[in-house]
Amino acid sequence: MSRTQRLFDLIQLLRQHRYPVSAAHLADTLNVSIRTIYRDIQTLQQQGADIDGEPGVGYILRPGFMLPPLMFSEEEIEALVLGGRWVARRGDERLSVAAKNAITKIAAVLPDDLKNILEASTLLAGGENLAFGEVELANIRHAIRVEHKLVIKYLDLKDCETVRTIWPFAIGYFNDVNVLVGWCELREDFRHFRTDRLLSVTSLEEKYPRRRTVLFKEWQDKQKIDLR
Amino acid sequence: MSRTQRLFDLIQLLRQHRYPVSAAHLADTLNVSIRTIYRDIQTLQQQGADIDGEPGVGYILRPGFMLPPLMFSEEEIEALVLGGRWVARRGDERLSVAAKNAITKIAAVLPDDLKNILEASTLLAGGENLAFGEVELANIRHAIRVEHKLVIKYLDLKDCETVRTIWPFAIGYFNDVNVLVGWCELREDFRHFRTDRLLSVTSLEEKYPRRRTVLFKEWQDKQKIDLR
DNA sequence: AAACATACTGTCAGTTTTTGTCAGTAGGAT
């Protein structure tokens, strides 16, 4: 196995552990010596991987993922940058920052003659920033990823407060509003909640009993319109 | 110099040439033997670089860029994917395809447990697809990048056909319409053209006499509203 | 058709890089 491949495998291996892993364990899994692991980790850190190592504890990779070398056409980079800008503008705070960081990372490695793509050749608008509620959409996105139930306090369109337990499975980013989509335990049906009208969101530690993708499909089938 | 560094330099070197380069020339520039160049190019191709080689001609890299290994957080990937989907929906045909390809490339190297980000956790809407005109926005984007003049035939808002020579420097992607922004030689001022009302676009081989970024800045200063 | 330029492959010896072993230091956890 080539060194490059091993470095990649090492990252993957670290990703699979939520708690610190010892170099000895990594060495055993990859069939190399401990010394090599130390050298490999140093190499990866130099390449920008967020790996923390502490004596007596082990190594841990901060949540994320390392992309291997990838070839993109000019148009593909332009598309990513344009999309990133849109997210930076329309997403919630967390996602907006993430989009900016992603673009910055890409920009940092782009050769000078391609940087002009990032400059003025594409720009966005669509007017006003969205009105966000107080709640953290990041929490909702996380709950969706891990398929956990949410308890939400919501101001409905008649300005009445309601509290519901829902199974969230999607967020829709519309032109002027973001919408949380989920199965409502109270109504036993799909419901949509404008995120700017959410008063509070609490993630339960409990998984909901169905697969997110299945819920999504069922919901999609119920919609007459195509939201894809 | 390390091998990795040389491979990167090789890509950069190929990028700088629009016409095929012989392995002999590359070997000379990088101070290695021709045999090594052949081996390096094979390595790069295995890593996904779009390098074409033809006997009697030389090597050429298809326009684009190779990103080195990059670390992204989950949220950053989510932002890129969401943005890509938006572009896939709202961009013109070429850009839309580019966005889809970019996401496919990223998806291909994502480990399974992160693929769920690509599934249903984010979705887009914003309703209808845009009405596109007949012209290729890709041509306009290219003209912007190389700062070439454009001759456009435009149906103005009173449905009158006009022909203008403009210095294009930006495309705005609004909610419901895309707008080409440029300096109009006829009016000697900045003008906006809805892309769905462009009847034809011809790129002149002539560069316009000012820098795109400067034009952009001046135009931006003239706008009261913030379109960034 | 012939001559040329170039990509591309195989082999092998010399060189460089990577790896394993060993010996040792230092920082947390228990």
Place this chain on the structure above:
DNA sequence: ATCCTACTGACAAAAACTGACAGTATGTTT
């Protein structure tokens, strides 16, 4: 205090890389 672990340096063995050469194939030019 002790254990576990990260981390470093040195050096020899193993592996990979490189250059040189010899040769084949394919496209371009004459």
